[in-house]
Amino acid sequence: MSAPQSLSLQASDFELFDLPEQFQLDATALTQRWKALQAQTHPDKYVAADAASKRLAMQWSVRVNEAYQRLRQPITRGAYLAALLGHPVNAEDNTAMPAAFLMQQMEWREALDEAQGDVNGLNQLADDTNAAKKTYLQLAELAFDTDKDISRAVGAIRALMFIERFLKDVNQQLDALTP
């Protein structure tokens, strides 16, 4: 057995799940390892154990869930990876975006106002936004994994954050309309 080196709570998400440090991700492997790690660390396994083991189990289980949540979503995974590689996204402080992207956003916002109460219009808008999301995900993967151009990858991640927020608004309106 080639045992991996001993892990600490400070190990990176990728190290913890023994996955390559890249944007592209094997989702099946991620979920499998999540379950394997939870099977070891979940507090349910330590109900009859001593207090120290209980506390450790809680810490590890929380840590494993945190890493799983972050790696599972491409946007949080991308932001985390960028920070690991020394390019924090700083979404709050830095909202500057290319003009073309902002134009696109404004068009979508207008379309959302016009589609008020119109299920078909909203669904169309959701489809368009999802298509744009897919494009930016591909751009992020190319920049991170192939070109190793992290600042370009960060740009794609920030665009995805905008898109995600907009999608949420579209879905909220759709929710309000579906009885």
Place this chain on the structure above:
Amino acid sequence: MALLQISEPGQSPDPHQRRIAVGIDLGTTHSLVASVRNGVAECLPDTAGRVILPSVVRYTGEGSGRQIGFDALAGQAADPANTISSVKRLMGRVRSDVHDVDNLPYKVLDTPGMASIDTCLGPKTPLEVSAELLATLRFRAEDSFDDDLFGAVITVPAYFDDAQRQATKDAAQLAGINVLRLINEPTAAAIAYGLDQASEGVFAVYDLGGGTFDISILRLSEGVFEVLATGGDSALGGDDYDRALAHLALQKAFADKAPVPESLSGEDKANLYAAARRCKEALSADGTHEATVSCPLDVGDCQATITRSAFAVATDHLTQRTLQAVRRALRDAGLEKSDIEGVVMVGGSTRMPVVRDAVANLFGQDPLTNLNPDEVVALGAAIQANQLAGNNTGDALLLLDVIPLSLGIETMGGLVERIVPRNSTIPTARAQDFTTFKDGQTALALHVVQGERDLVTDCRSLARFELRGIPPMAAGVARIRVSFTVDADGMLQVDAVETNSGVQAHIDVKPSYGLSDDQIADMLRDSYATAEADIKARAVVEARVDAERMILATQSALNADGDLLSDADRATIDTHMAAVEAAKTSDDAAHIEAVTKALATVTEPFAAARMNRGITQALAGKNLNAV
């Protein structure tokens, strides 16, 4: 050294060492207790052979002062004011939170922190009433096994918030029950169902009980029960269908002179709702298309024939509310209706054809009803209890559940900053940084809320606390990191620390009713469950139990991973174990606690080394499989 038992703590070689662990379904209308015996989960019956305990407590002031279950139910019509049913609706709630509170046959008092009930024996809290039910089930289990209870898994609606969960835990403590875990009702049902049918895939559990509605979407694979999303309404259930039906019957019987139920006397209300429930049950029988509500009232007899379709129309708004929650849960899980392998129906109220038809219609498939919807939650809880107590030697099951409602903090302008989003897998911890907004500000008030709305006033307030002693700084310079930790019971703990100065504050989020340990001790002293038990003797017993647990846990850790220790470390642990062993016979609780704590301290590095080995093995095992 003597030969040690060479089994893990749970794999008790001696049947007498088996820990008695039960699952308890503390329901709105009835409660059950179940346990795994000879590998099979079964509900435990009372001496009359009945497994159901009506969740009804009647305070009489005679004899023991109370009747519980069927006896209380029998007295309800004659004495509605002192007969408490559906107490689950009041758990962790203030009076103004309780839906339709004026329509309850008993008087609910507006007591601070949590509503209470005015009875002939004085005000009773929902905790005390629930504790009576829990204690009854505990005694039933202990009589069945002729042994003390090691612990119980108690089920709660998935949609219960922090205050309601805390209230349930406190009630169990009052009843003298060691809570192994609170688990969500639909998750418990999925365990019973999944293990019974050996199912794999994504399932929806639709759980409509007497007073609560839950929907959970779970993925079942290889013994792992992963909750993908959950939703519901903790104030919607079969009781509401009874009320809607009672309204309808009044309208039919008295036409436009119909009295509103609010204007009826407590006794009339109780009678009318009981008649409505009987009518509802009759309408749920196969082939029945109409049934009557028949009930004498002060204002004249209420006689009305109700058809199935009229009942469906009168209750459609309730059914639709459940379907809306189902749709949202599907969206939260990122799934389509067609992704659902099967729909499991749980809760007595899913016997109503209107509900079954609506669910079948939504999913485009007939729901699964092959397990008794009344028992399935208790059975699943029993399986999990058996597992947690370490009795299960077979395949381990792993439960990965989520929190039902987002947790957040109040920010400027009464808005909610969400910190833990709903449907996060538990246990979980999240942190967020805040700052001061005034120059020289030395304290920060934190208001913890739960809910999905953006305004604080629309969410449930869980706790308020203050971080004090922040060194004066310019506005915006302080960095206050607020951490939320949600444990495997779904209970929240909040910490705040100013990271420049290290000033800290910590709170176990006890809901606003926040029973102090003293209050709990007082209630324990008063309670029926432990009337004869002297608190001091209890402390010694508890200290001994803890010591015994610590010895067992340490011993099994040594058996499994003793090779991790140096001879010197091993000798230290052995010495401390011997000290605990010796102290166990003492009558000094403080002394027993002290040596137990010392053993816990010296075993800490050992526990860390064991955890590391486990994780390393988990990844190594995964690598082998993956290749």
